[in-house]
Amino acid sequence: MSTQTLSSVATHVVGQYSQVGKLIVGAYRAGAQRIVSGANTRYAAFLNSRSLPLVNEAVKASLIDVQQQFAGLVEGGIASGSNRAEQAIEFLAGGINGGIQRIAATSERVETAFGSTAITTVGSLTMPAAQVSLEIANRAVEGTKRLSARVIGAEAEVVEVAATAKRTVKKAVRRVKARS
Numbered sequence: 001m002s003t004q005t006l007s008s009v010a011t012h013v014v015g016q017y018s019q020v021g022k023l024i025v026g027a028y029r030a031g032a033q034r035i036v037s038g039a040n041t042r043y044a045a046f047l048n049s050r051s052l053p054l055v056n057e058a059v060k061a062s063l064i065d066v067q068q069q070f071a072g073l074v075e076g077g078i079a080s081g082s083n084r085a086e087q088a089i090e091f092l093a094g095g096i097n098g099g100i101q102r103i104a105a106t107s108e109r110v111e112t113a114f115g116s117t118a119i120t121t122v123g124s125l126t127m128p129a130a131q132v133s134l135e136i137a138n139r140a141v142e143g144t145k146r147l148s149a150r151v152i153g154a155e156a157e158v159v160e161v162a163a164t165a166k167r168t169v170k171k172a173v174r175r176v177k178a179r180s
Contacts, residue, residue, distance in 0.1 A: 016137035
């Protein structure tokens with residue numbers, strides 16, 4: 001197992017929250033498209049089940065066609081907006097990860113220039129808090145996966161959080177509190 005650094009944990013946390021954002025956008029996309037599709041189906045069923053004055057089968061077909069075109073425009077807008085949101089999440093996560101890497105490289109150069117390990121020491125002292133943050137991000141991803149699966153309507157492949165993970169978080173929190 002490789003040794004984790006503060007920058008690697010921070011990068012992983014950013015990745016986890018990026019995944020949360022993408023899951024939320026995916027759930028929004030699927031839920032909104034389901035609503036539009038359901039409305040379209042109900043509208044067609046309503047028109048076909050009623051005998052309305054001055055509305056023959058040709059007019060009904062025309063109204064249903066217009067509704068389907070409108071639904072297609074709405075679904076296109078949903079897909080376009082969702083794609084742009086996912087691109088924004090990628091861009092933001094990439095910028096943050098780039099900043100983390102630049103800070104790590106700069107701190108390495110400073111330590112080398114001064115022959116000091118002060119920054120590394122501070123980084124190792126903050127690792128328990130970083131691990132807690134990472135565990136919170138992991139739980140956020142798992143919860144968002146369950147929520148997303150429920151919104152999408154798929155059978156949720158629920159990954160249960162292990163009791164050992166809970167103990168690890170509690171130990172890390174106790175260590176952080178003890179050092180404070």
